[in-house]
Amino acid sequence: MEQSYWLLNVTLDDGFIFEDGKIIGTKTELYNLYINNGVIDTIQLAEIPIDSTKTSVHDAGNLLALPAFKEMHNHLDKTYLGLPWKSCIPAANLIERLNLEAKELAELASTGQHRAEQMLQLLLKGGATHVRTHVNIDPYIGLKNLEEIQKALETFEGKMTHEIVAFPQHGLLRTNSSSLMRQAMNEGATIVGGLDPGGVDLNIEASLHEMMDIAVEFNADIDIHIHDPGHLGFYTIQKLTSLIEDARWNNRVSLSHAFALGDVPIEKSREMASILANLGVSVMSTVPINRVMPPVDLLHDYGVHVALGCDGFYDSWSPYGTGDMLEKVGRLAERYKWIDEYSLSQSLQFITGGVKTLDKDGKRLWPNVGDEASMVLVEASCSAEAVARRVNRNAVISHGRLAYGGLVVESALK
Amino acid sequence: MIRLSKSYWLTNVRLENGFTYQENETINGTATQIYNVKVENGKIASIILKNEPITDGIPQHDVNGLLMIPSFKEMHIHIDKTYYGGPWKACMPAYNGVRTRIEEEQILLPQLLPTAKERAEKMLDLLLSYGSTHVRTHCNVDPVIGLKNLEATIEALEGYKDKLSYEIVAFPQHGLLRSNSVGLIKEAMRNGANFVGGVDPATIDENIERSLETIMDIAVESNAGIDVHLHDPDHLGLFTMQRLAALTEEAGWQGRVTVSHASGLADLSVVEATSIAERFAELGISITSTVPIFRTIPIPLLHEKGVKVELGNDSLTDHWSPFGMGDNLEKVGRLAERFRMIEEKSLANSLQFITGGKTPLNNKGEKVWPQIGDEANIVLVEASCSAEAVARRAKRAAVIFRGNIVSGSISTLETTNI
Numbered sequence: 131m132e133q134s135y136w137l138l139n140v141t142l143d144d145g146f147i148f149e150d151g152k153i154i155g156t157k158t159e160l161y162n163l164y165i166n167n168g169v170i171d172t173i174q175l176a177e178i179p180i181d182s183t184k185t186s187v188h189d190a191g192n193l194l195a196l197p198a199f200k201e202m203h204n205h206l207d208k209t210y211l212g213l214p215w216k217s218c219i220p221a222a223n224l225i226e227r228l229n230l231e232a233k234e235l236a237e238l239a240s241t242g243q244h245r246a247e248q249m250l251q252l253l254l255k256g257g258a259t260h261v262r263t264h265v266n267i268d269p270y271i272g273l274k275n276l277e278e279i280q281k282a283l284e285t286f287e288g289k290m291t292h293e294i295v296a297f298p299q300h301g302l303l304r305t306n307s308s309s310l311m312r313q314a315m316n317e318g319a320t321i322v323g324g325l326d327p328g329g330v331d332l333n334i335e336a337s338l339h340e341m342m343d344i345a346v347e348f349n350a351d352i353d354i355h356i357h358d359p360g361h362l363g364f365y366t367i368q369k370l371t372s373l374i375e376d377a378r379w380n381n382r383v384s385l386s387h388a389f390a391l392g393d394v395p396i397e398k399s400r401e402m403a404s405i406l407a408n409l410g411v412s413v414m415s416t417v418p419i420n421r422v423m424p425p426v427d428l429l430h431d432y433g434v435h436v437a438l439g440c441d442g443f444y445d446s447w448s449p450y451g452t453g454d455m456l457e458k459v460g461r462l463a464e465r466y467k468w469i470d471e472y473s474l475s476q477s478l479q480f481i482t483g484g485v486k487t488l489d490k491d492g493k494r495l496w497p498n499v500g501d502e503a504s505m506v507l508v509e510a511s512c513s514a515e516a517v518a519r520r521v522n523r524n525a526v527i528s529h530g531r532l533a534y535g536g537l538v539v540e541s542a543l544k
Numbered sequence: 545m546i547r548l549s550k551s552y553w554l555t556n557v558r559l560e561n562g563f564t565y566q567e568n569e570t571i572n573g574t575a576t577q578i579y580n581v582k583v584e585n586g587k588i589a590s591i592i593l594k595n596e597p598i599t600d601g602i603p604q605h606d607v608n609g610l611l612m613i614p615s616f617k618e619m620h621i622h623i624d625k626t627y628y629g630g631p632w633k634a635c636m637p638a639y640n641g642v643r644t645r646i647e648e649e650q651i652l653l654p655q656l657l658p659t660a661k662e663r664a665e666k667m668l669d670l671l672l673s674y675g676s677t678h679v680r681t682h683c684n685v686d687p688v689i690g691l692k693n694l695e696a697t698i699e700a701l702e703g704y705k706d707k708l709s710y711e712i713v714a715f716p717q718h719g720l721l722r723s724n725s726v727g728l729i730k731e732a733m734r735n736g737a738n739f740v741g742g743v744d745p746a747t748i749d750e751n752i753e754r755s756l757e758t759i760m761d762i763a764v765e766s767n768a769g770i771d772v773h774l775h776d777p778d779h780l781g782l783f784t785m786q787r788l789a790a791l792t793e794e795a796g797w798q799g800r801v802t803v804s805h806a807s808g809l810a811d812l813s814v815v816e817a818t819s820i821a822e823r824f825a826e827l828g829i830s831i832t833s834t835v836p837i838f839r840t841i842p843i844p845l846l847h848e849k850g851v852k853v854e855l856g857n858d859s860l861t862d863h864w865s866p867f868g869m870g871d872n873l874e875k876v877g878r879l880a881e882r883f884r885m886i887e888e889k890s891l892a893n894s895l896q897f898i899t900g901g902k903t904p905l906n907n908k909g910e911k912v913w914p915q916i917g918d919e920a921n922i923v924l925v926e927a928s929c930s931a932e933a934v935a936r937r938a939k940r941a942a943v944i945f946r947g948n949i950v951s952g953s954i955s956t957l958e959t960t961n962i
Contacts, residue, residue, distance in 0.1 A: 470637050
């Protein structure tokens with residue numbers, strides 16, 4: 131696709147329809163967008179004539195444009211995608227599961243790039259143009275998975291942007307992985323990961339300090355898996371927030387899973403939500419249905435940035451998962467009974483890095499001139515429908531480039 | 545629909561043969577083999593290994609190793625009440641719960657009526673495409689719409705009678721007693737409905753005993769089964785279920801009663817849930833669930849106690865809920881995910897919740913489906929085994945009902961289209 135082109139006949143959410151002060155629907159309009167060097171340069175109503183003599187023209191055929199999706203929690207290195215079917219082996223607890231994984235890591239290592247590419251293709255097809263992946267850094271696999279994942283991500287260069295979390299899956303302290311983690315940070319990982327300082331490392335304070343030290347040393351953000359439940363997880367989060375304050379690591383830390391936030395009494399969830407919001411700590415959720423999840427609605431109300439991910443899927447941990455972020459946010463909406471037009475339309479922000487198409491008065495928030503031209507073209511009448519009905523995706527555009535699907539080229543116009 | 549000859553062979557069909565085990569006797573996979581399956585008069589007539597010679601001259605259709613599994617049953621849906629196939633419409637917030645929805649229906653039902661049949665048909669097409677060849681639909685019978693939705697429902701279903709089997713529940717959505725719908729329900733039972741429905745005898749009808757007794761009376765009078773919506777929570781739901789069980793026993797209606805949703809079970813202790821489960825098992829009272837994310841009933845416990853549990857989509861976009869995909873394989877995948885069925889055997893077994901109890905392998909790993917004489921109600925899927933089909937929501941290549949292709953296609957099969 132060319133550097134600059136007109137994208138014609140794009141449907142955009144353009145306002146809400148109100149009746150007796152209540153939102154009953156979404157108003158849309160047909161627009162033409164001029165894309166220049168990966169950026170949206172012009173947005174004008176489709177009825178206004180364009181000068182198509184100097185540039186090429188593509189026709190979106192009235193499809194609705196949504197901001198491109200972000201997959202914010204994945205494990206590209208773990209999936210079985212691309213291999214023959216394999217279900218999970220039963221494990222009585224987390225440590226047993228880790229032992230099973232350790233045995234399998236070497237076996238899977240050589241197909242890392244191939245499997246990760248299958249996953250990336252699936253994510254892209256669903257509309258994600260950004261992926262944050264955790265990659266195992268542990269004594270069993272060393273940096274091998276990191277290398278494989280980097281190769282896979284390179285294949286998708288220009289189609290998907292990425293962040294790589296160095297993830298001490300077998301325990302930062304438990305498996306003495308600090309020096310490996312530092313190596314990973316030198317070798318291209320961009321974020322310092324962590325895992326259950328209580329349940330896995332058996333020393334909450336030391337584990338958190340070590341993680342924070344590495345982050346400060348590499349001037350890197352943090353994304354820590356906290357599965358530890360109830361007040362154990364809550365205490366861990368509390369400890370972490372005080373370290374964040376000490377290190378002034380505001381706006382640089384994510385909590386993945388953070389089940390504990392949903393386990394404790396609601397007053398405590400509220401208290402923590404306001405601390406997290408003040409420190410700019412974000413929460414990544416995979417919207418689990420087999421346990422209590424963090425209260426996404428409450429966290430969001432308090433101003434905590436919440437983003438969704440598919441997690442590692444179809445791997446030794448879980449056989450499910452489709453890699454479809456729109457399905458993921460649909461599940462979130464279903465979980466919180468966001469069934470009306472307004473709630474559905476707003477829910478999109480959990481998979482777009484906070485971008486939504488309309489504010490509460492129906493003022494258009496996206497797209498704007500100057501925005502990155504990353505969008506998904508879908509068969510829907512509005513974004514609320516897109517979320518609820520998990521609509522077909524016809525094309526995914528990443529920084530102006532067609533990354534998946536197809537558009538109609540209107541050469542006749544030239 | 546692709547009507548095939550009266551008898552034909554499906555060749556290169558993958559069937560499950562048993563589980564595979566690792567050294568310590570943990571199941572780690574499913575063994576399959578390639579067979580040729582003969583279908584005659586809509587039934588499975590012969591199953592032979594691929595390398596055994598076929599000696600007759602009847603048509604052969606190569607399915608190239610696709611896995612054969614029993615077709616699905618959609619056991620709770622409202623095909624008369626959907627926006628599906630029409631323009632998008634979100635729900636309005638319900639300020640007064642179910643009552644808000646019922647109020648909305650005063651205006652909505654007459655509005656939807658002219659396109660009811662068309663929308664029902666689109667929904668049936670969708671269900672078929674995902675592999676369901678049986679549908680139990682609830683159909684509004686209420687003072688607003690009378691029997692008109694029933695007529696549209698029957699008309700739609702009659703057009704599909706060669707593609708799927710069906711049951712119709714006469715559903716007094718606005719309350720059997722609350723909206724004085726007893727006469728209408730009786731009329732519906734005389735005009736094509738097969739099951740007597742009901743909804744929340746406490747919250748909606750405000751008279752548990754009389755509501756349940758009336759349901760039972762109509763069922764006995766029409767010699768029909770019962771399928772009651774019970775959303776009432778915790779002990780209110782439990783109490784209602786206990787009373788329903790007592791009336792079922794009194795009337796001798798064992799094996800003929802279903803409770804839909806049974807939401808109260810989600811709120812009970814294991815001891816309480818166990819006691820009602822045992823009672824239901826004894827009386828053959830089944831439960832249908834939509835596997836809601838938020839308040840899921842303890843399906844594995846019910847199943848373990850011998851209660852027949854089946855699944856349904858309920859709605860696919862209507863004024864109650866904008867969600868729902870119509871895919872029962874997705875539905876059972878959600879069930880499996882919800883209850884952490886992640887290993888081979890539990891995944892394979894879970895299929896029974898959407899097939900009326902059928903699975904290719906039984907609990908011991910013995911091959912039990914298909915059998916000679918079984919109806920040829922089949923889904924051919926792109927999977928290596930049932931466990932994979934459930935976990936990975938396998939693509940469905942073709943759906944066969946009583947020997948005919950009712951959805952999808954296989955290239956070689958298309959050539960015999962008449």
